[in-house]
Amino acid sequence: MQTQEPIIIEQDQEIGTCYHCGEGLTDDIINFDHHSFCCQGCSTVYEILKENDLCRYYSLDGPQGISPDQNDYKEKFDYLDLPEVSEKVLEFTDGQRGIVNWYIPKMHCSSCIWLLEQLHRLHPGIRSSVVDFPEKKARITFDQQQLKLSELARLISSIGYEPYLSLEDLEGTKPSKWNRTRLYKIGISGFAFGNIMMMSFPEYFHMGAQGADQELMNLFSIINVILSIPVFFYCASDFFTSAYGALKARHLNIDAPIALALASVYANSLYQVATSTGSGYFDSLAGAVFFMLLGRYFQDKTYAGISFDRDYKSYFPIAITVVEGTQERKIPVGDLKTGHVMRIRNEELIPADSILKSAAARINYSFVSGEAEPVGRLKNDTVYAGGKQMGPAIELEVLRPVSQGYLTQLWNNDSFTRKKEDQQQTLSARINRYFSAAVLTLAVGTFAIWALVLKDTTTAFNAFTTLLLVACPCALLLSSTFTNGNLLAIFGKNKFYPKNAHALERLASIDSIVFDKTGTITLANESEVRYQGRDLNQQEWVAIKTLARQSSHPLSRMLVKSLKDIIISKRELLDYQEVSGAGISAKYGSQLVKLGSASWVGTAESSQAANRSVVYVSIDGQTVGHFIFQSKYRPELELALQNLQADGFGTYLLSGDKPTDRPYLSGLFGKGSPLYFEQKPIDKLRFIADLQADGHRVLMLGDGLNDAGALSQSEVGIAVSDDINNFSPSCDAILEGPQLTKLPGYIRLAKAGQQIIKASFVISLLYNAIGIAFAMMGQLSPVIAAILMPISSITVVGFTTMASNIAARRCLKN
Numbered sequence: 001m002q003t004q005e006p007i008i009i010e011q012d013q014e015i016g017t018c019y020h021c022g023e024g025l026t027d028d029i030i031n032f033d034h035h036s037f038c039c040q041g042c043s044t045v046y047e048i049l050k051e052n053d054l055c056r057y058y059s060l061d062g063p064q065g066i067s068p069d070q071n072d073y074k075e076k077f078d079y080l081d082l083p084e085v086s087e088k089v090l091e092f093t094d095g096q097r098g099i100v101n102w103y104i105p106k107m108h109c110s111s112c113i114w115l116l117e118q119l120h121r122l123h124p125g126i127r128s129s130v131v132d133f134p135e136k137k138a139r140i141t142f143d144q145q146q147l148k149l150s151e152l153a154r155l156i157s158s159i160g161y162e163p164y165l166s167l168e169d170l171e172g173t174k175p176s177k178w179n180r181t182r183l184y185k186i187g188i189s190g191f192a193f194g195n196i197m198m199m200s201f202p203e204y205f206h207m208g209a210q211g212a213d214q215e216l217m218n219l220f221s222i223i224n225v226i227l228s229i230p231v232f233f234y235c236a237s238d239f240f241t242s243a244y245g246a247l248k249a250r251h252l253n254i255d256a257p258i259a260l261a262l263a264s265v266y267a268n269s270l271y272q273v274a275t276s277t278g279s280g281y282f283d284s285l286a287g288a289v290f291f292m293l294l295g296r297y298f299q300d301k302t303y304a305g306i307s308f309d310r311d312y313k314s315y316f317p318i319a320i321t322v323v324e325g326t327q328e329r330k331i332p333v334g335d336l337k338t339g340h341v342m343r344i345r346n347e348e349l350i351p352a353d354s355i356l357k358s359a360a361a362r363i364n365y366s367f368v369s370g371e372a373e374p375v376g377r378l379k380n381d382t383v384y385a386g387g388k389q390m391g392p393a394i395e396l397e398v399l400r401p402v403s404q405g406y407l408t409q410l411w412n413n414d415s416f417t418r419k420k421e422d423q424q425q426t427l428s429a430r431i432n433r434y435f436s437a438a439v440l441t442l443a444v445g446t447f448a449i450w451a452l453v454l455k456d457t458t459t460a461f462n463a464f465t466t467l468l469l470v471a472c473p474c475a476l477l478l479s480s481t482f483t484n485g486n487l488l489a490i491f492g493k494n495k496f497y498p499k500n501a502h503a504l505e506r507l508a509s510i511d512s513i514v515f516d517k518t519g520t521i522t523l524a525n526e527s528e529v530r531y532q533g534r535d536l537n538q539q540e541w542v543a544i545k546t547l548a549r550q551s552s553h554p555l556s557r558m559l560v561k562s563l564k565d566i567i568i569s570k571r572e573l574l575d576y577q578e579v580s581g582a583g584i585s586a587k588y589g590s591q592l593v594k595l596g597s598a599s600w601v602g603t604a605e606s607s608q609a610a611n612r613s614v615v616y617v618s619i620d621g622q623t624v625g626h627f628i629f630q631s632k633y634r635p636e637l638e639l640a641l642q643n644l645q646a647d648g649f650g651t652y653l654l655s656g657d658k659p660t661d662r663p664y665l666s667g668l669f670g671k672g673s674p675l676y677f678e679q680k681p682i683d684k685l686r687f688i689a690d691l692q693a694d695g696h697r698v699l700m701l702g703d704g705l706n707d708a709g710a711l712s713q714s715e716v717g718i719a720v721s722d723d724i725n726n727f728s729p730s731c732d733a734i735l736e737g738p739q740l741t742k743l744p745g746y747i748r749l750a751k752a753g754q755q756i757i758k759a760s761f762v763i764s765l766l767y768n769a770i771g772i773a774f775a776m777m778g779q780l781s782p783v784i785a786a787i788l789m790p791i792s793s794i795t796v797v798g799f800t801t802m803a804s805n806i807a808a809r810r811c812l813k814n
Contacts, residue, residue: 019058020046045159049115052122057115077153079319079330080165086149089165093144097127100152101139102163107131116161123147123155138163182238186293189235192227193286199224200283221273224282231282232266236289257436262288268461291797292481320351323395333402340398344389354396356381360579361394363387391551391578442772443467467772479760483800487753490808495736496746503732506715507750510699512691513644513743514710516684517655517665518631519703520720521740526632529562532606533617533625540624541566543588544617547595550576551584555615556595559627583615594618612660631661636741638668643744645670650696654679654687654710685709699747701735745812752807759803760796767795 019035020042030037033050037043049055079085092099107116112131116138119129125146130139138161142152153163199220236259243259262285269280319330321343328343333351336342341357344350350363356377363383364374374390377383383396443464450460484501491498498504515521536544545566548556550573573586583596594601594617601618606626613629644651651673653665659677669675676687688710691698700707700714703721711717711731719731720740735743 018042048122048159054115054118054121075321075328075330077150077157079332080149080153082319082330082332085319085332089149091139096144097141098144098149099139099141100149101137102165104136104138104156104161105164106161107133107136107138112161115159116156119156122159123152126152182293182297185235185238186290186297189231189286189290189293192231192235193283193290196224196227196283196286199227200279217279218276221279224280225270225273228266228269228282228285231286231289232262235293236262239289239292257439258288258292260440264464321345336398336401338398338400342396342398343393344396345393346391347388350383350385350387350389350396352398352402353382353384353400354398356383356394357397358394362390364390439467479757479764479796479800482797483753483756483760483804486801486804487749487808490749490804490812491746494742494746494812495739496733496742497735498733499731503716504750504753506697506732507699507747508754510649510697510715510747512650512652512696513699514652514654514688514691514701514714516700516702516707516710517653517657520701520707521637522631522633523737527558527562527613527629528632529559530628530630531625532628533623536624540591540619542569543591543593543619544595546571546588547573547584547586547593550586551578555613555629556584558629559595559615592620631657633668634737634740636738640741640743641668641670643741645673647744647747649747652676652687652691654684656680681707681709685713688713702731742812749808749811752811753804756800756803756807760800763799764796 016036018038020037030043032043032046035046037046046055049057080089087093089100090098091101104112104116107113113133116131117129119140120126123146125143127141127143129141131137132139138156140152140156147155153165156163202217202220239255239259239262242255246256265281265285269282269285272278272280319332320336321328322331322336323341323343331340336352342350342352342354356379359379361377361383362374363377364387382399385402446467447460447464450463451457454460480501484504487504488498488501498507541563545560545563546569548559548563549568550556569588571589573588576584576586578584579596579600583594583600585592585594585596585600587593595615598605598614598616601616601623602621603616603618603623606614614626615629616626617624641651651669653669653673653675655675655677656679657677659675662675662677665675676683679687684707688698688700692713692715698714699716699718700710701718701720702708702711703719707717707719711719716733717731718733718735720735720737
């Protein structure tokens with residue numbers, strides 16, 4: 001018996017590319033209108049575009065098109081016409097005109113934008129369509145008398161841009177991704193800041209001694225008061241709201257002294273203008289508010305478009321097909337009740353725990369359990385929610401409604417309600433806990449000494465205000481905000497997307513890293529395929545690939561993909577048979593070819609294939625060999641593990657899979673790294689909790705809903721994904737799969753960020769120490785205090801920006 005190397009063939013036999021999508025043409029070619037296409041779907045899209053004079057699409061970015069889903073069927077979107085569904089999907093309707101704002105995940109280039117904004121040329125019922133490319137959304141206005149909602153979805157799906165619709169969208173629970181209110185506040189405070197500074201120039205240069213000049217200065221002071229009103233009462237409202245909330249919770253946050261300082265400056269300024277004893281410090285007020293809002297905007301806006309908190313409802317379909325006698329109808333998933341019979345088609349998600357009524361099914365549970373290989377189920381077996389049917393349509397009787405199913409119970413675990421962003425645990429909050437109290441104590445003490453001991457209330461009030469101004473923790477706030485904001489931008493450029501600044505601070509403190517296996521450290525839908533058996537001739541290879549092409553089973557698809565240099569015959573297969581959980585067979589010419597399990601082809605299990613996915617081959621009743629499928633691991637995994645372990649991190653593996661690759665993974669992770677297999681979602685969650693109970697701070701890397709509990713339980717949960725816009729479970733960050741090798745650098749950079757914040761705080765303290773000393777002695781004028789505060793802030797912002805950029809180059813240079 002001969003053992004061959006993995007079947008990895010170069011694309012040297014590729015004969016051109018598909019005119020529509022650009023994929024290589026290596027199998028059957030469809031020729032139409034003097035162009036070649038890889039499949040009927042691409043040919044159909046081209047025909048639609050040509051009929052509507054939209055072929056300019058191909059002149060923008062070349063063959064960038066998308067082939068429609070081969071599993072589509074005519075009734076797929078009929079549920080959108082149900083009144084209870086359409087009223088929630090429509091953004092606006094007046095009975096004649098309807099507007100939808102749909103997420104289109106396959107939108108990826110300028111050609112997509114152009115085509116989606118030309119939808120009115122595909123159907124007269126579409127009035128307009130506007131694309132929001134960063135959000136990957138299309139806002140479509142259409143005539144409801146000419147075009148049904150289901151027909152609109154079917155139309156854009158037919159050209160390859162199927163809208164993503166989920167149960168979460170139907171329930172209206174998806175939070176708004178961005179609030180423009182802060183942007184308005186920045187604009188107003190910035191406008192006021194610039195104009196108040198201009199009006200304050202006479203005060204800066206001690207002008208206005210003459211009577212006419214004095215009247216002009218008084219006018220400028222009144223204008224400054226008017227400009228300051230929206231700054232104080234509208235733009236600065238966030239600080240007062242935050243400080244009030246903290247005081248209600250009986251603790252001081254960083255906004256408490258800021259709010260007190262702003263209130264003191266504003267009150268003092270109004271007093272000076274009203275009594276004609278000065279022009280106030282409205283420029284300091286507006287400048288402080290503007291710079292602080294700008295820093296917070298920079299932090300919040302960074303990667304606000306990525307969804308981190310999707311739950312199981314995000315992945316469930318909006319409606320499901322139920323069978324009543326010989327009739328089918330669509331109902332919302334939320335209306336499923338015990339006893340309903342569902343019809344689930346190929347690759348559709350099963351939304352409720354149910355009992356299989358069909359003879360057999362092949363269920364892919366990788367989404368829930370992490371087990372990569374689909375499992376067979378027979379009639380009357382229980383099938384849990386979250387699996388996907390792989391193969392022909394099946395019927396299932398609902399056992400429990402969606403709200404009582406397995407996935408719902410998983411999501412209701414306490415780990416999902418535990419709030420990680422404890423404001424009292426951030427670095428700035430820990431420093432501020434003592435700093436704010438110290439500043440307030442000094443300010444009150446200074447006021448008391450001047451007012452009660454020295455009997456000078458004017459100096460007491462000025463000293464109190466200037467001390468709060470010069471010691472205002474604005475620099476600390478800006479330090480944390482700009483450092484983390486700049487790091488978020490740097491991480492994003494390097495394909496790592498943290499949720500917020502709190503995630504960065506927790507990332508800097510972790511000491512243990514737990515990896516999931518399937519989809520996280522393995523490449524999705526890719527395997528290394530090895531053939532073991534007797535030598536096969538060209539005709540036998542063609543027969544095997546042609547037969548495997550007929551099945552939708554994942555192993556069949558991977559086998560076809562591995563045989564890239566073998567052509568697919570156009571010869572008709574006779575007596576084709578596919579038995580779920582067993583295999584497939586057909587006559588290729590005069591030969592009977594079988595692919596499947598050992599019992600299907602009539603042979604014994606190979607000892608070399610223990611704990612592996614294996615497909616056996618027989619020709620005319622004789623077993624000729626078998627294909628062994630081994631998970632294909634990310635090429636960057638080994639280097640990432642080496643660097644992490646060299647940095648002192650503990651590494652662990654938790655997998656829902658069988659211990660198929662234990663020897664290989666033991667070599668990668670090393671003897672000191674525990675490897676755990678056949679772990680259920682609750683097992684992963686408990687393992688993380690046990691590590692935390694032992695004092696460890698844990699980072700978890702996962703990819704699916706089965707990892708969501710562990711991701712939420714850990715200090716930092718990172719979802720590893722090859723498409724950040726198409727998948728993101730509940731997590732603290734998203735990491736593009738090919739960037740896994742940079743994970744050690746990301747952690748180092750997060751730690752460097754915390755050191756930068758501490759260093760910048762020391763810089764601001766130098767300003768504060770000098771200013772506080774003069775303020776307590778009553779020798780610092782509020783004008784000088786107001787000037788020192790923005791100088792300190794600008795210095796800190798410049799330092800943090802420069803330092804974080806230097807740290808990024810050092811940590812991510814390799």
